[in-house]
Amino acid sequence: MKKKEKDNANYLDMIPKRNDAYPFTVEEDGSVILDVENTGLFNLIAQKLFKKPRISHVHLQGQGNFIWTQIDGERTVYDIAQLLKAEYGEEAEPLYPRLVQYIKTLESYSFITISK
Numbered sequence: 001m002k003k004k005e006k007d008n009a010n011y012l013d014m015i016p017k018r019n020d021a022y023p024f025t026v027e028e029d030g031s032v033i034l035d036v037e038n039t040g041l042f043n044l045i046a047q048k049l050f051k052k053p054r055i056s057h058v059h060l061q062g063q064g065n066f067i068w069t070q071i072d073g074e075r076t077v078y079d080i081a082q083l084l085k086a087e088y089g090e091e092a093e094p095l096y097p098r099l100v101q102y103i104k105t106l107e108s109y110s111f112i113t114i115s116k
Helices: 003-011 041-050 063-070 077-092 095-108
Strands: 015-018 024-026 032-037 055-059 112-115
Touching: 003 095, 015 077, 015 095, 024 063, 032 063, 063 077, 063 095, 077 095, 095 112
Parallel strands: none
Antiparallel strands: 015 112, 024 032, 032 055
16 A cells, blocks of 8 residues: 555544634535634734735635535544545545545644544
């Protein structure tokens, strides 16, 4: 097994949990919008000088909307993958590498945390 496949296999046992610091809304069409507060000195200056918003709205797209709604702090990445495959079928392929990368991206922005 390649190292990348091994990392993904281990990642499938992880449990993602939404970060409560980022409130979100689910629109009628299923779109998920995360609210991100722009804090810190640089953001304060940008808000004052350049009229930047205090809160940015991050719109998830496509399958990301479905994935976000499945993250509940109890399901593993593998469980979410199975639900994603049932919902989207072949459209979700390549399932595991794509899902693991998406989960890692959400984690890198601190939108979620990962536990074992």
